[in-house]
Amino acid sequence: MDITVPHVVREASARGDLAARGNPARQGTAQYLTFHAAQATYAMGIGTIREIIEYGSITTIPLMPAFIRGVINLRGAVVPVIDLAARLGFPPAAPSRRTCIVIVEMGHEGELFEMGLVVDGVSEVLELSPADLEPPPTFGANIRSDFIQNMARIHGNFVIVMRLEQVLSIDEVSHLARMGLTTEARE
Amino acid sequence: MDSLARRTLHALGWQDEAPGSEDGHVTSPAAQQLSVLTGIWARQIDAARSHGSGSVDKLTGLFAGIERQLAEAIEMTEQAAKAMQGSGDSGMAGAVDVARERLQHVMGMIESAVASNHALFEQVTQAVQAVRELNETAQSVEKISQMTTLLSINARIEAARAGEAGQGFAVVADEVRRLAAQSRQESQTIMARVARIEAVIQGTSDAAEALKQRDRELIERSRSDMSGIVDELGDSMQRVMETSVSLCDIGQAARMSVTEALIQFQFQDRVSQRLHHVQLSAERLGEVLQRDWPQAQQVDALNANLLSSYTMPEEGRIHRNEAEPDDDSDGLVMF
Numbered sequence: 001m002d003i004t005v006p007h008v009v010r011e012a013s014a015r016g017d018l019a020a021r022g023n024p025a026r027q028g029t030a031q032y033l034t035f036h037a038a039q040a041t042y043a044m045g046i047g048t049i050r051e052i053i054e055y056g057s058i059t060t061i062p063l064m065p066a067f068i069r070g071v072i073n074l075r076g077a078v079v080p081v082i083d084l085a086a087r088l089g090f091p092p093a094a095p096s097r098r099t100c101i102v103i104v105e106m107g108h109e110g111e112l113f114e115m116g117l118v119v120d121g122v123s124e125v126l127e128l129s130p131a132d133l134e135p136p137p138t139f140g141a142n143i144r145s146d147f148i149q150n151m152a153r154i155h156g157n158f159v160i161v162m163r164l165e166q167v168l169s170i171d172e173v174s175h176l177a178r179m180g181l182t183t184e185a186r187e
Numbered sequence: 188m189d190s191l192a193r194r195t196l197h198a199l200g201w202q203d204e205a206p207g208s209e210d211g212h213v214t215s216p217a218a219q220q221l222s223v224l225t226g227i228w229a230r231q232i233d234a235a236r237s238h239g240s241g242s243v244d245k246l247t248g249l250f251a252g253i254e255r256q257l258a259e260a261i262e263m264t265e266q267a268a269k270a271m272q273g274s275g276d277s278g279m280a281g282a283v284d285v286a287r288e289r290l291q292h293v294m295g296m297i298e299s300a301v302a303s304n305h306a307l308f309e310q311v312t313q314a315v316q317a318v319r320e321l322n323e324t325a326q327s328v329e330k331i332s333q334m335t336t337l338l339s340i341n342a343r344i345e346a347a348r349a350g351e352a353g354q355g356f357a358v359v360a361d362e363v364r365r366l367a368a369q370s371r372q373e374s375q376t377i378m379a380r381v382a383r384i385e386a387v388i389q390g391t392s393d394a395a396e397a398l399k400q401r402d403r404e405l406i407e408r409s410r411s412d413m414s415g416i417v418d419e420l421g422d423s424m425q426r427v428m429e430t431s432v433s434l435c436d437i438g439q440a441a442r443m444s445v446t447e448a449l450i451q452f453q454f455q456d457r458v459s460q461r462l463h464h465v466q467l468s469a470e471r472l473g474e475v476l477q478r479d480w481p482q483a484q485q486v487d488a489l490n491a492n493l494l495s496s497y498t499m500p501e502e503g504r505i506h507r508n509e510a511e512p513d514d515d516s517d518g519l520v521m522f
Contacts, residue, residue: 031347033340051341054334097330100337122336124364125343125357 028130032152034159035102036120038090043128043152044162048104050114052122055099066092069118074103081116087167088143093118106168115168128152133161215480222476229469236462243455250452254445261438268431271424283421290413297409301402308395315392318385325377332371339364461502468493 032043033052053074058081060070067086071078081101086092093099098121105112136148141160149163342360346353471489475481481489497503504511 031343033344046344046347049344051344052337054337098333122340125340125347125361 029127031125031127032161033102033125034123034154036098036123037093038085038088038120041123041154041157041159042162043154043159044102044164046125048106048164050103050105053101053103053116055095055101055118072101072116074114074116077114079103079114079116081118082168083118084167085118085120088147093120096120104164104168106165126154128154134158218476218478218480222473225469225473225476229466229473232462232466232469236459236466239455240459243452247449247452250445250449254442254449257438257442257445261435261442264431264435264438268428268435271428271431283417283424286420287414287417290417294406294410294413297406301406304402305399308392308399311388311392311395315385315388318381318388322378322381322385325374325381328374329371329378332367332374335367336364336371339367457499460498464493464496464502467496 031046033046033049034041034043036042058070058072061068064070067083069081069083069092071080073079083092099118100122101116101118102122103114103116106115107113132153134151134153136145136151138145141148143160146166147163148160150161152159152161339360342363343357346357346360349356468489471492472481475485475489494503494506497506501511
């Protein structure tokens with residue numbers, strides 16, 4: 001088995017030199033993160049993603065909807081955390097070794113707010129061209145159709161691309177933002 | 188004819204006859220017949236004497252036999268008891284001690300065998316521990332690969348943010364992610380294999396633990412069974428010894444009783460002697476009567492002769508019709 005690091009890095013650099021796949025100048029391509037939630041694979045555009053962190057140290061907040069897991073302290077900032085599975089109408093995620101939190105940036109009234117999404121694990125970042133994307137189906141999906149942005153063909157399978165601004169709706173964002181601000185103000 | 192002869196005749200219902208001529212040697216028929224009668228007395232007394240003697244001799248012989256047999260039985264019982272009580276390894280008690288000692292030895296060997304098994308079990312336990320540590324290592328490798336995956340994806344996102352400048356770095360980040368995925372897969376393979384080994388060793392360990400428990404119970408039971416048997420044996424022997432001792436005592440008592448009985452049988456000698464004295468006297472009277480009615484001095488001679496023939500003072504006292512003295516020690520002379 002050839003897994004020596006120098007070789008792989010050399011190989012990776014060689015591929016980078018080709019600059020064929022990862023060229024943002026290519027017309028219409030965009031990069032997506034694939035991840036697992038509620039025993040299925042989903043994708044989302046990486047444009048809104050700040051970073052991905054390990055799951056842990058969530059402070060639960062009382063009197064909140066079930067899909068709001070609580071808040072985390074991200075480098076001093078209070079960030080609310082949403083359970084994606086619960087938000088989609090499935091049972092809440094059971095934390096495991098691969099569970100992690102995707103930190104996203106949501107814009108509202110000219111301001112940016114950070115939010116966390118609990119997922120069962122992240123897979124990879126890949127580039128999709130418009131040819132890989134299909135419009136959302138009118139029926140047959142087991143989640144709300146307004147949560148679906150596209151159907152992406154990845155490795156021969158159809159994967160739902162999340163419409164994140166819908167999943168994390170403005171009302172909820174502002175509500176959570178208020179909660180985040182008040183908590184921040186108190187600190 | 189003197190008064191004694193006349194009294195005798197009267198007692199026998201004979202008619203008083205006119206005394207015959209004293210100088211003539213013609214024997215009176217009545218005297219002749221009385222002589223015959225005294226002969227009959229003497230024979231009857233002799234027969235009774237010899238009959239008594241014979242019977243008592245036989246009885247004495249039988250009792251002497253009993254005494255001998257008793258003596259033999261006591262001797263044998265005493266020897267048996269001595270053998271049982273004997274000190275050291277010779278006696279039965281010693282044999283029980285030896286048996287106990289040997290059982291102890293056997294138990295010791297079993298225990299040391301079990302102890303060496305336990306050492307084996309200890310090694311199995313250590314193997315279980317080593318496998319667990321291996322599993323922990325594999326888990327931490329998986330954890331590292333998980334963190335590397337996150338890092339590579341974060342790097343990929345940062346590269347995308349950097350635009351064209353981040354292109355090469357994005358490729359490297361992808362490769363790092365692939366490597367992380369590969370190492371994660373390998374660590375999962377290791378964990379699966381370790382889990383198999385762990386299951387096998389755990390099974391062995393469980394079996395060993397069960398064996399250990401069974402060994403403990405077995406040893407405990409063997410020990411109590413064996414010591415119980417030896418104790419029972421000892422108790423039985425103790426009871427046998429006690430019984431033989433009391434058997435000896437009873438035998439001794441019986442032997443003494445028989446000896447006493449043998450002494451008591453010596454009465455026959457005295458009875459026989461007395462009868463013999465009376466018999467001789469009757470015979471002498473018969474001899475006198477053969478000739479004629481005895482004269483007074485002849486009767487006195489007979490009387491004196493009988494008195495002189497006695498060997499025991501008691502006979503003389505009875506002869507003289509005297510009362511028995513308080514101190515009868517003279518009547519109990521041992522032969």
